[in-house]
Amino acid sequence: MRRLALRTKQKAKKRNANKRAESIDGNMVAAYHSIGVGTQPNHLHRPYVSSIKRSPTRPLVKIPYTLSEITGPSFDPKLVSAADCDLTRQHEAHPLGERIVVSGRVLDENSRPLSNTLVEIWQANAAGRYQHEVDQHDAPLDPNFTGAGRAVTDSEGRYRFVTVRPGEYPWRNHHNAWRPAHIHFSLFGPAFATRLVTQMYFPGDQLLPFDPIFNSTADEKARRRLISVFDWETTMPEHALGYRFDLILRGRNATPMEK
Ligand SMILES: [Fe+2]
Numbered sequence: 001m002r003r004l005a006l007r008t009k010q011k012a013k014k015r016n017a018n019k020r021a022e023s024i025d026g027n028m029v030a031a032y033h034s035i036g037v038g039t040q041p042n043h044l045h046r047p048y049v050s051s052i053k054r055s056p057t058r059p060l061v062k063i064p065y066t067l068s069e070i071t072g073p074s075f076d077p078k079l080v081s082a083a084d085c086d087l088t089r090q091h092e093a094h095p096l097g098e099r100i101v102v103s104g105r106v107l108d109e110n111s112r113p114l115s116n117t118l119v120e121i122w123q124a125n126a127a128g129r130y131q132h133e134v135d136q137h138d139a140p141l142d143p144n145f146t147g148a149g150r151a152v153t154d155s156e157g158r159y160r161f162v163t164v165r166p167g168e169y170p171w172r173n174h175h176n177a178w179r180p181a182h183i184h185f186s187l188f189g190p191a192f193a194t195r196l197v198t199q200m201y202f203p204g205d206q207l208l209p210f211d212p213i214f215n216s217t218a219d220e221k222a223r224r225r226l227i228s229v230f231d232w233e234t235t236m237p238e239h240a241l242g243y244r245f246d247l248i249l250r251g252r253n254a255t256p257m258e259k
Contacts, residue, residue, distance in 0.1 A: 091145070106157045184198075
């Protein structure tokens with residue numbers, strides 16, 4: 001009886017898997033699990049003022065996967081130099097601020113590592129200023145900090161950056177608006193459909209409850225996926241604190257995308 005129940009369960013599982021698969025040029029391609037309600041940011045989140053103009057006003061059109069969505073560029077780890085993933089060694093002297101190590105793994109929705117994934121980051125310097133002409137915040141630029149880096153994941157899906165902890169900065173979303181410390185991430189997974197652009201935050205940041213961008217993801221558990229964890233394993237004695245930030249591309253536990 002128990003064996004029969006198990007067989008029935010397995011058949012149902014296979015049926016569901018087939019339902020999620022689509023035929024593309026004769027090849028069956030597994031589709032991603034659908035996401036839970038509120039686990040990705042709402043297109044329209046009124047407290048985040050820019051989303052009012054940016055959000056679609058009509059229902060979204062579902063586009064079936066084709067080769068264009070399930071394939072993507074492939075990245076060779078040799079494309080990236082040591083300086084690309086160490087933002088503290090891109091200039092003649094070291095930048096000001098607290099050195100940190102940010103590392104983690106890039107995984108698919110079934111916790112399988114995604115190797116050869118391009119991970120790009122950009123961030124403000126320790127004073128909360130981007131080296132970008134649009135950023136006119138009255139905080140000092142650091143001639144020894146550009147704030148951009150890139151890495152390619154290894155066979156276990158791991159990446160690692162050395163950088164400085166970014167400063168909080170004001171923005172004009174509302175009166176007295178301040179962004180929590182964050183690092184921007186952009187990832188190319190194995191397909192264009194696995195592209196992810198998001199932001200990593202730091203544990204215990206007092207500004208998180210007040211940040212409309214962080215809070216545009218309604219589901220608390222999904223929102224917490226955006227917060228890195230302090231990590232003794234990668235903390236370097238007398239050099240830098242370690243933060244771990246794992247990312248999941250697509251599917252039911254996907255890291256929320258920045259909208
Ligand atoms: Fe930012």
